[in-house]
Amino acid sequence: GENVEQHPSTLSVQEGDSAVIKCTYSDSASNYFPWYKQELGKRPQLIIDIRSNVGEKKDQRIAVTLNKTAKHFSLHITETQPEDSAVYFCAASTAPRYNDYKLSFGAGTTVTVRA
Amino acid sequence: NAGVMQNPRHLVRRRGQEARLRCSPMKGHSHVYWYRQLPEEGLKFMVYLQKENIIDESGMPKERFSAEFPKEGPSILRIQQVVRGDSAAYFCASSPPRGSRTLETQYFGPGTRLLVL
Numbered sequence: 001g002e003n004v005e006q007h008p009s010t011l012s013v014q015e016g017d018s019a020v021i022k023c024t025y026s027d028s029a030s031n032y033f034p035w036y037k038q039e040l041g042k043r044p045q046l047i048i049d050i051r052s053n054v055g056e057k058k059d060q061r062i063a064v065t066l067n068k069t070a071k072h073f074s075l076h077i078t079e080t081q082p083e084d085s086a087v088y089f090c091a092a093s094t095a096p097r098y099n100d101y102k103l104s105f106g107a108g109t110t111v112t113v114r115a
Numbered sequence: 116n117a118g119v120m121q122n123p124r125h126l127v128r129r130r131g132q133e134a135r136l137r138c139s140p141m142k143g144h145s146h147v148y149w150y151r152q153l154p155e156e157g158l159k160f161m162v163y164l165q166k167e168n169i170i171d172e173s174g175m176p177k178e179r180f181s182a183e184f185p186k187e188g189p190s191i192l193r194i195q196q197v198v199r200g201d202s203a204a205y206f207c208a209s210s211p212p213r214g215s216r217t218l219e220t221q222y223f224g225p226g227t228r229l230l231v232l
Contacts, residue, residue, distance in 0.1 A: 032219045034219075036223075043119075043223045044158065045223070046220065089157055093219060095218070101163060101219060102163055102174070103148075105157040105158045107156065107157045
């Protein structure tokens with residue numbers, strides 16, 4: 001099955017700086033890569049996703065890049081703010097191919113934005 | 116427009132009791148997924164269901180765990196004879212029906228935090 005690795009496990013950045021989280025996956029058939037943000041005690045919230053037919057996607061201060069050849073994808077947060085502090089999870093899925101929609105998650109990155 | 120609903124939000128059980136967790140998908144969604152999150156870990160897939168069908172239960176423990184999504188009513192994850200190792204947060208997610216442009220997108224509920232004493 002799919003194995004997703006995520007680095008770093010913790011990340012501390014100064015407010016206003018950028019944060020980058022990297023994930024690798026093992027299954028070359030994976031073609032859908034969402035990122036979730038989870039605040040303490042809350043539900044995971046989808047913040048951005050990318051499909052394998054594009055290499056980059058941006059939404060305001062958040063961007064995701066995908067390198068299918070190397071099987072890795074990254075989350076970039078620019079101009080970080082205190083409210084960006086949370087745990088971020090990457091995930092991968094082979095959906096809709098093989099009718100397999102389950103998400104395989106990375107272990108998470110705890111991001112702390114220092115004021 | 117209500118999101119994914121789960122209840123109860125917190126559940127305390129003694130070893131050997133049964134735990135029953137409920138999930139109502141977003142309006143218009145007919146696909147439900149259950150994930151388990153152990154403390155300070157990522158989410159692990161358990162089971163994927165459509166109405167009256169289990170599509171993929173490859174992440175479910177072979178014993179004590181079962182799931183259903185009846186024609187009417189919420190999806191239910193049932194854990195029989197709970198043990199301390201079952202203590203975790205259990206999240207449900209739902210996705211749009213097949214034919215939707217964003218059918219892979221999963222939206223999560225608030226979770227049920229199960230504590231086994």
